[in-house]
Amino acid sequence: MFIRAYLRASTSEQDASRAREALETFADERGLRIAAWYVENESGSTLARPELFRLLKDSRAGDVLLVEQVDRLSRLTATDWDKLKAELATRQMRVVALDLPTSWMMATAGADAFTARMFEAINGMMLDMLAAVARKDFEDRRRRQAEGQSKAKAEGRYKGRPEDxxxxxxxxxxxxxxxxxxxxxxxxxxxxxxxxxxxxxxx
The missing domain is CATH 1.10.10 (Arc Repressor Mutant, subunit A)
Incomplete structure (x- = not known):
């Protein structure tokens, strides 16, 4: 079993590696070693993420995909989230997120088969819920941003971000x-x- 850590930020102005220390601490506290890091600056609302799919390509059955928060993995629509979940299931990867305590035991292989299956089911439901919340937060922020821009344009104040x-x-x-x-x-x-x-x- 390999721990594969995924770090994502939405824009090049943000530090995608910001959460690295938190993930290292989580692994160290459990006697685990992070085998590989995958870092990128891409929106969580799209599946077009080269580093995420490089991680999936590198993975083997039983590997762990470690993220700081579920929204680092997904701000996807329900359809795209289902596609990503199917890919994870096909590769038999286990998702562990620091903001999802029910997922933490997925990082170890110490549980008996029944307990492991129970936690896997619970974790799946919680992942779905947090992914839905992350998507709603994304859509709400986009809506508020659009409303603010429309108001600023109407008042003649909006010029947009200057091109580099x-x-x-x-x-x-x-x-x-x-x-x-x-x-x-x-x-x-x-x-x-x-x-x-x-x-x-x-x-």
């Missing part, structure tokens, strides 16, 4: 030289959505 022209020119140059989107992300620290926007503009 120097960075975007660098991204366009990298793409023109044949670098992959993942390589561009790694070099610039920008989100995949930003790379896609520049690529579309240059097409």
């Amino acid at each position: 022209t120097k960075r975007n020119a660098s991204i366009a140059d990298m793409l023109a030289r044949g670098m992959s989107w993942s390589q561009v992300q790694a070099a610039t620290g920008c989100s995949r959505a930003t790379v896609a926007k520049i690529a579309k503009r240059a097409a």
Whole structure:
């Protein structure tokens, strides 16, 4: 069994590695070792997350996917959450989240078969609930943001975030030289959505 830690932040301006210490402490307290780290700056509302799917590809049956909070794993729609759960089930991975105490025993193999199955069922229900809450929080924040922008526009106060022209020119140059989107992300620290926007503009 390997512990695979997943760290995610929504934008390149946020520190995706912020929760690393908390995950290390959790593992140390249980005598566990984190075998691999997967870090990315992508929205939790999309399944287009290269590092998450690299983690899944690397995994073996019984491995643990360790996250700080369920919303680091999912702010997905119900349909996409079901797709991700199916992928986790196919690979027989166990999800452990620091904000979900019912999942903690999934990080160890000490329970008998009956107890393990009971906790797996309970944990599954709790994961579904927290994933739904995370999605609602995402949608509520997007709605409030849109309302605020509409009000500011109506009052002539909204100008939007200024474009980082120097960075975007660098991204366009990298793409023109044949670098992959993942390589561009790694070099610039920008989100995949930003790379896609520049690529579309240059097409």
